[in-house]
Amino acid sequence: MACRIGELVLGCREPEVLARFWCEVLDFVVLDREGDDCVEIGPREGFGGPQPTIILSRRDEPEPGKARLHIDVNPTDRDQDAELARLLALGARPADIGQTGEEQWHVLADPEGNEFCLLKARIDPV
Template identity: 70%
Template sequence: MACRISELVLDCRDPEELARFWCAVLGFVRLEDDEDGSIEIGPESGFGGPVSTIVLVPSAEPRRGKLPLHFDVSPTDRDQDAELERLLAVGARPVDVGQSAEASWHVLADPEGNEFCLLRRRLDPA
């Protein structure tokens, strides 16, 4: 038997803002608010389904350097250009990490500067 990633936990300055952003990006809903200010978001089916949830944990500690992990997201109902336009409209911003102009992905950042990539390949909605 193997393990499965059930939650991704992200320390952040403003869980409310990131919950709104990532719910808009991923089509997630707010699942649970904890007393410590943490917010869990995920698919409507909730925790334990085929898609991992994200827990946004408030942290006053400044982040040091680039995160060693990032999300790759793929469009599900439109092409990459249309999805890029949508992500920029909900608050993503482009990031130059030295990628070439011919790269098949776009590097973006969420409102707190966490980088993620928008891939070209479309996936079926989960």
């Protein structure tokens, strides 16, 4: 038996703002709230399904150093260019981490500057 990722925890200044952003990006819903300090989002079927949930936990000060984990997302119902346009309209912005321009992915940042990548390959939404 192996482990499986059940939750990802992301420290942030404004959990509600990032919850709205990531719910739109991933077609997730808010599953739980703990006051103003913590919002858990995930797939509509809730915790324990094939996808991990994301806990957005308030941190007043960013942790020092570069984040060691980032999220990669794949389009499901449109091509990469259309999904890029959608993500930018939601508040993502391009992030420069030294790409050459030849990559098959786009590096973006969420509204708080957390980097994530939009990959080229489409995958099944389930």
